[in-house]
Amino acid sequence: MSSKKLRxxxxxxxxxxxxxxxISFPALWLVLTSFKTETEAxxxxxxxxxxxxxxxxxxxxxxxxxxxxxGNSVIVAIGSTILALALAIPCAYAMAFMPTKRTRDxxxxxxxxxMMPSVGVLVPIYLIxxxxxxxxxxxxxxxxxxxxNLPIIVWMLYTFFKEVPREVLExxxxxxxxxxxxxxxxxxxxxxxxxxxxxxxxxILAWNEAFWSLTLTAAKAAPLTAFVASFSSPEGLFYxxxxxxxxxxxxxxxxxxxxxxxxxxxxxxxxxxx
Numbered sequence: 377m378s379s380k381k382l383r384x385x386x387x388x389x390x391x392x393x394x395x396x397x398x399i400s401f402p403a404l405w406l407v408l409t410s411f412k413t414e415t416e417a418x419x420x421x422x423x424x425x426x427x428x429x430x431x432x433x434x435x436x437x438x439x440x441x442x443x444x445x446x447g448n449s450v451i452v453a454i455g456s457t458i459l460a461l462a463l464a465i466p467c468a469y470a471m472a473f474m475p476t477k478r479t480r481d482x483x484x485x486x487x488x489x490x491m492m493p494s495v496g497v498l499v500p501i502y503l504i505x506x507x508x509x510x511x512x513x514x515x516x517x518x519x520x521x522x523x524x525n526l527p528i529i530v531w532m533l534y535t536f537f538k539e540v541p542r543e544v545l546e547x548x549x550x551x552x553x554x555x556x557x558x559x560x561x562x563x564x565x566x567x568x569x570x571x572x573x574x575x576x577x578x579x580i581l582a583w584n585e586a587f588w589s590l591t592l593t594a595a596k597a598a599p600l601t602a603f604v605a606s607f608s609s610p611e612g613l614f615y616x617x618x619x620x621x622x623x624x625x626x627x628x629x630x631x632x633x634x635x636x637x638x639x640x641x642x643x644x645x646x647x648x649x650x
Contacts, residue, residue: 403626403630406619406622406623407619410432410619410622411426411428411429411432412432412619413431413616417615417616417619432617432619433620435620436617436624440603442603442624445625449583449600449601451514452518452599453521453583454579455514455518456517456518456519456522456578456582457575457578457582459522461571464533465571468533468536469537471483471530471534472538473537473542473545483531486526486527486531487527490527494587502591510592511593512592512593512597514597516592517589517599520588520592521581521582521585521588524581524588525582533567533571535570536569536570536571537563539570540567544562545562545563573639576633579629579632583600583628584601584629585601586601586602586605590605600625601625603621603624604618
């Protein structure tokens, strides 16, 4: 390797690390703050070196039941993803392999619903949930998260399904396979990397959803986003305890993302190289 190429490689590596540091710094600072005292956390002079303490995590556990909120988050995130996939897979299959002249318009319309501010439909959804006794229930939160993520899931699955060679499905049809067999026996196994990455993204989006969690739940079905918000009180913000609560809330989904990064990359690049 020539010196010019070596310098370029080192420069790009340094740039990559710099960008990664900038992106991850807020999360790193959050974790560091969770081990500080309240005095150190609110100090105008940042404390880089300090004596770590676990008192904030102990205080958080004594104040609330973390595993109750975490259990709600797990149920809502996984349940909403399964429901959204059950609706999105047949929809994306029909749009990818049995398109009409309005298919593209329908996809754009579905995606455009994500551009609407959530507060714009707050009143009707709240009234509907109240009449259906879905307020402060896991079922209600599961439904709203599934509907919120459905447009993105349909778009992603549609893209992945389009990458599957049409000839494979046509061969199955010639052998007498029904559309149902074609979908579940051929298409799903071939597009599994894309489905897995879509599922992981849907779980992350549902886990991080805060607006509807705070609006439609109180205590019984409140997920970890409500758990974090509970540490903002009229008396003020307790930064160390808030940081500890936030760290406990994001830790499971960060670990999941770290463990499944290969599946995410594989799925998101599915079909990129022929």
